[in-house]
Amino acid sequence: MNTERAEICIIGGGIQGCAAALELARRGHDVIVIEKDYPGRQSSGVNAGGVRRLNRALPEIPLSVASHKIWERIADHVGDDCGFTKSATIMVCETTEELENAKARAAETRALGYTHEQIISDSEVHKHLPKLDGQVTGALQGIGDGFASPFRTTQAFFRTALQDGARFFLGHRVEQISRSGHWIVETRDSRFEAEILINCAGAWGNQVAGSVGDPTPVHAEAPMMTITAPVPHVTDAVVAFTGRRLSFKQRHNGTLLIGGGYRGHVNPDGYSSRLALDKLAMNARAVLDLFSHLKDVPVVRSWAGVEGMTPDHMPIIGPSLNEDGLFHAFGFLSHGFQLGPIVGQILAELVETGTTDLPIEPLSIRRFR
Amino acid sequence: MAKLVIIGAGPAGMSAAIEARRHGAEVQVYDNRPEPGGNIYAALGSCRAHRQDVWSALGSSYEDGGPLLDAFLSCGAVFRPRTSLWHLDNDGILALKGPEGTRTDTADAIILATGAQERPMPVPGCTLPRVMGVGAAQILLKTSGVVPNGPIFIVGSGPLPLLYAWQVARMGGRIAGFVVPNGANLRLSAFVDIQGILAGWGYLTKGLAYQVDLLRRRSLIYRNARDIEIIGEIHAEYLRFTTGKQHKIKVGTVLLHDGVIPSIHPAAAAGLPIPYTPAQDAWRAESAGNIHVAGDLAGIIGAKGAALSGQIAAQTALGQTNSNASAKLNKERAFRRLMDAAYPPAQLAAIAPNTTEICRCEMVNAGAIRQAATELGPDPNRIKSTLRIGMGPCQGRMCAKSLQSIVARETGTSPDDIGLHRLRSPITTITLGELAGLKE
Amino acid sequence: MAEGIQFDVDGNAFLAQPGETVASAMLRLQLVPFRFHPVDTSPRGPFCMMGVCHECLIEVDGKPGQQACLLPVVPGMSVRRPLNG
Incomplete structure (x- = not known):
């Protein structure tokens, strides 16, 4: 059996693991990443690509804002602009009540000192959605938000981490984790030894955490996405609806990327997923309720990516409570892509100093004890 | 009464339907064409009835389908033409679209007889x-x-x-x-x-x-x-x-x-095993669970062999003992081996100039594939995610085989070790309106 | 032609034979290209005639993206070639 030794071992080569590897390698650490497939195989590569601070849970906002600063100079960071495009990002309100709630939300974040959320009028919403059937009352908009290409982004972090000296073991599925002074991570034909272990295993983060005495209530989910053939202009914005399960954006090539939190089935193997056709049909109906002219638009493909979800829909980021030399960053369902760059930095700071300037305590695994 | 769903009404599908009806099963046959017959017997019914000159010019290889078609049309199977399969799960849920709208169906057993396409x-x-x-x-x-x-x-x-x-x-x-x-x-x-x-x-x-x-x-x-x-x-x-x-x-x-290769896309989408057969330079599908494969889909065999294979698939699906069809099928296989050896594919994809379009939908040329294979290695899913190859309306039906040939040659990998890229539903195009109208 | 099915392509009337698909009728009538490709505007026509290649996508009775090779011509059918890309 082949044995590899390093200072730091990261499990999971998604955007979190790649960002952490990049940050640590840049700081001169000897780091290895164990990835069961290849970077971007799961949610990091197939998510909706939203680079959004808008409507984050309050504890996530400081991280999201800090991450956005990295996104602003992403090409300098990873040598590729990752397709990052700024675009109006709006949460559309259809009723007065929804708009009042949005206004309250904007006021709340402003009171906390953040300026990235503001209310726009119904006529401005219609400018972003000229073909919308029906009335709107306004929207909450994220100023400066946008979207990027998820697979390309994850590959860029991977490639840059590799160039900066991180070692990747792709196609290695972790079978066992143990400790005798240092951490021992075993895959089918290799053994990895490291002083520090970082769990970036996404939907399988809880399997890793559970096997080292940090069980969490994270479970696997498979949010579904659908992409259409190119269509004439529908919107220039990244759009979500406050009162409906519907979100979409139109990409540069005219295709519509449609989601809305409809979930497919995670297969019993825990690694693959299947579509839930009834929910997919609901997603299509949600589109046509508001954009009836899209009924003849061909669907090119639908898919479900497996991700981990916590009960409060916020990720777990921070040190283990039981073991020193162990850090977690997983359970990001629908929130992780934009946060990736800053999570890498936070993990590097935790490894080096045991602390970080960003307020991560609300995201600690402690809340599930 | 066992319910059998058959996808494809070529020689294998028609023959499977006839056999299943003989055993008393309830049989539902879907085909995306207007008439039964598959490729080899395409439009046989209307040609025989309306185009005498063509009928007599096509010769015995076409005429031979007449008795099979007639037996199929009178066997009591429900035939739904112009109905395309757009989703098939490994748990046996089918989703179809056709003149009756968009709907799902289930069955005790499914026979995939999706035939062949040209390489x-x-x-x-x-x-x-x-x-x-x-x-x-x-x-x-x-x-x-x-x-x-x-x-x-x-x-x-x-x-x-x-x-x-x-x-x-x-x-x-x-x-x-x-x-x-x-x-x-x-x-x-x-x-x-x-x-x-x-x-x-x-x-x-x-x-x-x-x-x-x-x-x-x-x-x-x-x-x-x-x-x-x-x-x-x-x-x-x-x-x-x-x-x-x-x-x-x-x-x-x-x-x-x-040459021709099996039309494996629906089978692959359902998660069936898709082994590569070097002698035919093609992937084929294998049965798994209650999804059975028949005809050219299981490996190119030709019309006679496909009909035998359909008959056997129906027997297997219904738990019946095999007749002497297996022995006859072995003879067809022996002949096919001869044909495979006599007509080896030219495999022009592997040596296609860099400017040749390989993916007709997303317009990805051979040069881009070679560069991606060199940088990313032979995994077709990584190449797909990077180049968008195979992500257009045809879902890689027209490029997957060529991608395999190019990548194998470029990276020095055996074609055996280069699988088919992961397939996503819908495996044929449906519209948002058709999806929204899905009936269970 | 003993029997003919009347249909139109881009506003011009034509006759199809029983059993003809839209693709085969249009090829017989020499109506190529069928469309210009959305990615690079290159001209396209039917290639596989068996529902595989998705090259023969045309608009039928106002509904775009139909596979002409799988669709039988029916009386009064109105076909439009999306030749503007």
Whole structure:
């Protein structure tokens, strides 16, 4: 059996693991990443690509804002602009009540000192959605938000981490984790030894955490996405609806990327997923309720990516409570892509100093004890 | 009563339906075409009824389908034409669209008999109108009685061009020339399997007859052609290639053919095993759980073998003991081995110039694939995610095989080790309106 | 042609034979290209005639993206080639 030794071992080569590897390698650490497939195989590569601070849970906002600063100079960071495009990002309100709630939300974040959320009028919403059937009352908009290409982004972090000296073991599925002074991570034909272990295993983060005495209530989910053939202009914005399960954006090539939190089935193997056709049909109906002219638009493909979800829909980021030399960053369902760059930095700071300037305590695994 | 759903009404699907009805099963057959028959017997019913001239020109290989079609139409199976499968789960849930709308269906057992398609033969200019597959032109003949614009040049090899040329001749038309790529054969030359020869004697004499006829018709034959290229603005106008010297020929139509491969996409989407068969340079599908594969999908076998294989699949699906169909199928397999050896594919994809479009939907050329394979390695999913190859409406039906050939050659990987990219539903296009209207 | 099915392509009337698909009728009538490709505007026509290649996508009775090779011509059918890309 082949044995590899390093200072730091990261499990999971998604955007979190790649960002952490990049940050640590840049700081001169000897780091290895164990990835069961290849970077971007799961949610990091197939998510909706939203680079959004808008409507984050309050504890996530400081991280999201800090991450956005990295996104602003992403090409300098990873040598590729990752397709990052700024675009109006709006949460559309259809009723007065929804708009009042949005206004309250904007006021709340402003009171906390953040300026990235503001209310726009119904006529401005219609400018972003000229073909919308029906009335709107306004929207909450994220100023400066946008979207990027998820697979390309994850590959860029991977490639840059590799160039900066991180070692990747792709196609290695972790079978066992143990400790005798240092951490021992075993895959089918290799053994990895490291002083520090970082769990970036996404939907399988809880399997890793559970096997080292940090069980969490994270479970696997498979949010579904659908992409259409190119269509004439529908919107220039990244759009979500406050009162409906519907979100979409139109990409540069005219295709519509449609989601809305409809979930497919995670297969019993825990690694693959299947579509839930009834929910997919609901997603299509949600589109046509508001954009009836899209009924003849061909669907090119639908898919479900497996991700981990916590009960409060916020990720777990921070040190283990039981073991020193162990850090977690997983359970990001629908929130992780934009946060990736800053999570890498936070993990590097935790490894080096045991602390970080960003307020991560609300995201600690402690809340599930 | 057991409910059996059959996808595809070619020889395998029709024969499976007949057999299943014989055992009393409730049988539902879906096919995306207007009429049963598959590729080999495409439009047989309407051709026999309405196009006497074509019917008599097509010859025995087509006429042979008549009794099977009649038996199918009277067997009591429910046939739903123009109905496409757009989703099939490994848990056996089917989703279909057709004249009755968009709906799901389930069954005690499913037989996939999705047949074969022509092996894509990418050459520069192959996306131009008036460039088609030889099999496509043959379907045009069957459905319309049409021989396309001349002069017609066939680029490729295999038995189908010979049969088509013979049929065109009987329609009073002519194949102006054959361009045989370097490495491919136009005629039977490898008598490798004596059992196969005996088993296939009927086919062999037919094959020789075509060739004699071909020579009599005096088509031009260019062998060992290289650097094949189709040139035109709005449709194919010239065919250019070298055979030691340079040729540039005015054409009306170019027909390409490099053998046939199983139509594996629905089977792959359902998660069935998709092994690679080196002797046929193709993937095929294997049965798993309550999803059974039959006909050319299980490995190219031809119409007779497909019908036998359909019969066996129905017996297996219904838990019946096999009849003597298996022994007959083995004879067909022996003959097929001979044919496979006699007509090795030219595999032009592997040596396609960098500018050749491999993915017709997303327009990804051979050069981009070679570069991606060098940088990312041979995993087709990584190459797909990076280049968007195979992500357009055809879902990789026209590029997956070529991608495999190019990547194998470029990275020095055995084709065996390069799987098919992951497939996403819908496996054929449906609209948002059709999806929204899904009935359970 | 004993029986004919009347249909129109881009506003011009034509006759189809029983059993003809839209693709085979249009090829017989020499109506190529069928469309220009959305990615690079290159001209396209039917290639496989068996529902595989998705090259023959045309608009039928106002509904775009139909596979002409799988669709039988029916009386009064109105076909439009999306030749503007």
